[in-house]
Amino acid sequence: MNILVCVSRVPDTTTRILVGPDGKTADKTGVKFVLNPFDEFALEEGLRLREKNGGSVTAVTVAGEVAKDILRTSLAMGADKVAIIKTENEFDSYFTAQNLAEFASNRAFDIILLGKQSIDYDSLQIPAYLGELLGIPSIGVVSKLQIEGNNVSAERDIEGGKEIVSAQLPCIISAQKGLNEPRYPKLPDIMKAKSKPIEEVAAIDCQPRTTILEMSIPSKKRAGVILDGSDGSLDKLVTLLHEEAKVI
Amino acid sequence: MKIKKNNDEIESYLRDASNLKGSANAVYLPETVAELQKQIKKLYHSDIPFSIYAAGTGLTGSAVAEKGVVISMELLNSFIEFNADKKYLKVQSGVRLEDIQDFLETQNFFYPPNPTEKLSFIGGNIATNASGARTFKYGMSRNFVRYLKLILANGKMLELRRGQNLATDVNLILYADDGSETALVLPSIKMPNCKNASGYYIKPDMDAIDLFIGSEGTLAAVAEIELSVLPMPDNIMAGIIFFNEFNKMLEFIVQSRDFSNERNKIDINLNDKPCARLIEYFDNNSLEFLKTFYSQIPHDAIGAVWFEQEYYYEFENIILVQWYELITKYSDLADGSWFALNETEHRKFREFRHKLPLTINELTSKNIQTKIATDTAVPMENFEKLFYKIHEILSETGINTCVFGHVGNNHLHANFFVINEDERKVALTAYQKIIDLTLELQGTVSAEHGIGKLKKNYLKQMYGDEAIQAMKAIKRALDPKMLINQGNLFD
Numbered sequence: 200m201n202i203l204v205c206v207s208r209v210p211d212t213t214t215r216i217l218v219g220p221d222g223k224t225a226d227k228t229g230v231k232f233v234l235n236p237f238d239e240f241a242l243e244e245g246l247r248l249r250e251k252n253g254g255s256v257t258a259v260t261v262a263g264e265v266a267k268d269i270l271r272t273s274l275a276m277g278a279d280k281v282a283i284i285k286t287e288n289e290f291d292s293y294f295t296a297q298n299l300a301e302f303a304s305n306r307a308f309d310i311i312l313l314g315k316q317s318i319d320y321d322s323l324q325i326p327a328y329l330g331e332l333l334g335i336p337s338i339g340v341v342s343k344l345q346i347e348g349n350n351v352s353a354e355r356d357i358e359g360g361k362e363i364v365s366a367q368l369p370c371i372i373s374a375q376k377g378l379n380e381p382r383y384p385k386l387p388d389i390m391k392a393k394s395k396p397i398e399e400v401a402a403i404d405c406q407p408r409t410t411i412l413e414m415s416i417p418s419k420k421r422a423g424v425i426l427d428g429s430d431g432s433l434d435k436l437v438t439l440l441h442e443e444a445k446v447i
Numbered sequence: 448m449k450i451k452k453n454n455d456e457i458e459s460y461l462r463d464a465s466n467l468k469g470s471a472n473a474v475y476l477p478e479t480v481a482e483l484q485k486q487i488k489k490l491y492h493s494d495i496p497f498s499i500y501a502a503g504t505g506l507t508g509s510a511v512a513e514k515g516v517v518i519s520m521e522l523l524n525s526f527i528e529f530n531a532d533k534k535y536l537k538v539q540s541g542v543r544l545e546d547i548q549d550f551l552e553t554q555n556f557f558y559p560p561n562p563t564e565k566l567s568f569i570g571g572n573i574a575t576n577a578s579g580a581r582t583f584k585y586g587m588s589r590n591f592v593r594y595l596k597l598i599l600a601n602g603k604m605l606e607l608r609r610g611q612n613l614a615t616d617v618n619l620i621l622y623a624d625d626g627s628e629t630a631l632v633l634p635s636i637k638m639p640n641c642k643n644a645s646g647y648y649i650k651p652d653m654d655a656i657d658l659f660i661g662s663e664g665t666l667a668a669v670a671e672i673e674l675s676v677l678p679m680p681d682n683i684m685a686g687i688i689f690f691n692e693f694n695k696m697l698e699f700i701v702q703s704r705d706f707s708n709e710r711n712k713i714d715i716n717l718n719d720k721p722c723a724r725l726i727e728y729f730d731n732n733s734l735e736f737l738k739t740f741y742s743q744i745p746h747d748a749i750g751a752v753w754f755e756q757e758y759y760y761e762f763e764n765i766i767l768v769q770w771y772e773l774i775t776k777y778s779d780l781a782d783g784s785w786f787a788l789n790e791t792e793h794r795k796f797r798e799f800r801h802k803l804p805l806t807i808n809e810l811t812s813k814n815i816q817t818k819i820a821t822d823t824a825v826p827m828e829n830f831e832k833l834f835y836k837i838h839e840i841l842s843e844t845g846i847n848t849c850v851f852g853h854v855g856n857n858h859l860h861a862n863f864f865v866i867n868e869d870e871r872k873v874a875l876t877a878y879q880k881i882i883d884l885t886l887e888l889q890g891t892v893s894a895e896h897g898i899g900k901l902k903k904n905y906l907k908q909m910y911g912d913e914a915i916q917a918m919k920a921i922k923r924a925l926d927p928k929m930l931i932n933q934g935n936l937f938d
């Protein structure tokens with residue numbers, strides 16, 4: 200099985216993000232970057248498919264030189280090959296998808312796995328874009344995956360429940376939390392990962408379709424009001440809901 | 448100032464993580480240091496006993512009031528000042544440890560003593576002289592306290608800056624803000640030569656600030672704290688190493704402890720060898736608990752060690768190779784062990800460690816029992832004896848137990864999960880055996896959780912009656928009416 204996993208480099212989940220002086224980009228000073236947590240589920244699923252069916256796992260990212268660290272992490276987890284589609288410019292989801300599609304188009308992948316979203320820009324667009332650009336099915340937010348021969352059965356989280364859908368390989372799967380428990384890297388794999396090559400591909404020229412005009416930090420939530428359980432506070436609650444919250 | 452008096456409002460202030468239940472008439476929640484001071488003065492003049500409650504994560508009932516009222520520190524939660532050049536952070540005592548670490552992270556700094564329970568308040572940490580995994584390299588909370596603003600039982604303020612108020616031999620004089628003096632004659636008490644959180648810190652020529660750190664709120668309320676902080680190391684590697692043979696695991700622990708103690712003295716930019724900043728242990732039963740959440744623990748593992756190392760990037764490869772060689776020497780499970788070089792993985796390892804006490808505490812609550820867990824440490828040269836014997840004592844009980852802890856600091860937590868009175872008796876007998884053993888080995892009955900209300904007998908056994916009376920005399924000199932945190936440390 201020829202497996203592609205698309206990965207991205209995102210700020211560590213606990214980092215507090217500040218907006219840069221231009222008001223359009225995140226200030227990267229002091230920020231630690233990691234492999235996007237949803238991509239870990241995608242990569243783990245890819246590794247399990249390889250363990251079951253044979254074949255190889257390629258991890259690819261569209262990013263600048265700095266993102267080689269997450270490719271090393273991917274190798275340490277067990278990816279066979281990694282590639283970076285290199286660009287040092289700011290770009291959007293469309294640009295990313297075009298470049299991933301270009302990379303995938305002549306390499307005959309049986310399955311393409313991605314995280315359901317990258318936790319930095321949260322666009323959630325790439326799995327669908329890729330399906331469209333490559334002309335293959337794309338199943339999003341998958342929390343359980345079964346593949347027999349060419350038949351794919353995927354369980355998706357939908358509002359308030361589950362949905363089971365089927366498709367044929369080749370297809371695209373975006374991973375939801377719970378799909379699996381990503382493995383911890385082992386020392387021999389980390390050592391091996393260090394000496395493996397990273398394929399470099401120049402990004403194709405394609406115009407982004409969106410531009411960021413402004414970025415801002417959400418204003419702080421208003422402090423809650425705690426009322427005691429006395430009868431008087433019931434009246435107060437009604438007044439507050441009416442006059443302050445304006446919901447009744 | 449907020450005041451709570453309804454039973455259902457104050458109930459949560461009458462217990463801590465040990466499940467001990469207390470009693471009080473009201474909870475006061477000062478919002479400023481001035482309010483705290485005024486309230487304590489009032490209580491003093493009315494002879495009302497009061498207990499200081501921080502986050503209530505303590506494991507010894509030390510924050511649980513026996514009577515009187517509770518003063519909750521939760522609203523004294525402001526950051527006061529951060530100075531990167533001088534490397535300090537000044538906060539009020541009700542700031543959560545987690546908020547301190549999060550804030551410092553944005554500044555690329557960290558606060559080294561990192562007790563596992565991040566929801567605790569920094570004031571609680573100082574009052575218990577809490578410690579964490581990194582204490583192996585950096586020491587306990589005490590080492591990072593530069594300044595304290597204290598409110599004494601009579602409502603007077605006492606400010607102490609490290610280095611500025613030392614005892615002359617055994618004579619220590621404290622100067623309150625109104626100019627009044629309290630002169631103490633320090634008794635001669637032999638503190639154990641290991642990590643310790645049992646009773647007062649007392650030594651000739653000591654710094655006054657050290658008397659209050661770890662005094663479990665029995666001498667004063669901590670209002671403000673200035674902490675030393677450090678720039679974040681650039682690179683950290685970590686491993687959770689699984690072992691399949693008990694003796695070899697112990698050898699690995701002792702080896703890595705000893706070489707790390709030596710190499711931690713070297714500047715990390717010059718060190719190209721394995722050197723842990725923390726060494727934590729999990730026994731077989733601990734791993735069994737964790738297997739419910741972590742399916743990747745190797746089946747044949749009988750124990751595990753978690754370590755972290757700070758290092759200079761250039762040496763990454765050669766340090767990794769040496770760890771690998773070392774681990775393969777002591778374990779057949781080197782290839783199944785977990786390694787981490789990035790923050791996401793480090794966090795997962797820390798969660799793995801934290802999951803254990805959480806699971807244990809949940810199980811204890813579910814069994815409707817108070818926690819039975821030892822907290823003993825011994826001097827380095829006696830650690831191996833402690834390690835062997837604790838496992839032996841536990842396996843003889845025939846009840847559900849586990850051991851884990853800060854083995855770098857020669858410190859182990861043995862936990863007992865009892866479901867009825869009979870098992871409880873068996874557990875308490877084994878507990879006593881571990882205390883006896885620890886004291887034989889010149890150790891301490893509590894290395895980090897403190898004495899509180901649940902371990903007073905053990906403190907007495909450790910120091911003897913005379914020393915306890917001497918500690919009590921110190922309390923009486925500072926709190927003549929014996930009002931603050933009654934019932935902690937001694938009766």
Ligand SMILES: Cc1cc2nc3c(=O)[nH]c(=O)nc-3n(C[C@H](O)[C@H](O)[C@H](O)COP(=O)(O)OP(=O)(O)OC[C@H]3O[C@@H](n4cnc5c(N)ncnc54)[C@H](O)[C@@H]3O)c2cc1C
Binds near residue numbers: 506511520578
């Ligand atoms: C899951 C878990 C893991 C833990 N891990 C660790 C660990 O790794 N290391 C460790 O050392 N402990 C650990 N503990 C114990 C506990 O977290 C520590 O003792 C902590 O320092 C208590 O802080 P707290 O804010 O909860 O204080 P509380 O429990 O509210 O109070 C503890 C004592 O400090 C006094 N006190 C609190 N604030 C003040 C103040 N401002 N002035 C005067 N006295 C005050 C109280 O009166 C009481 O005597 C753990 C507990 C749990 C539940």
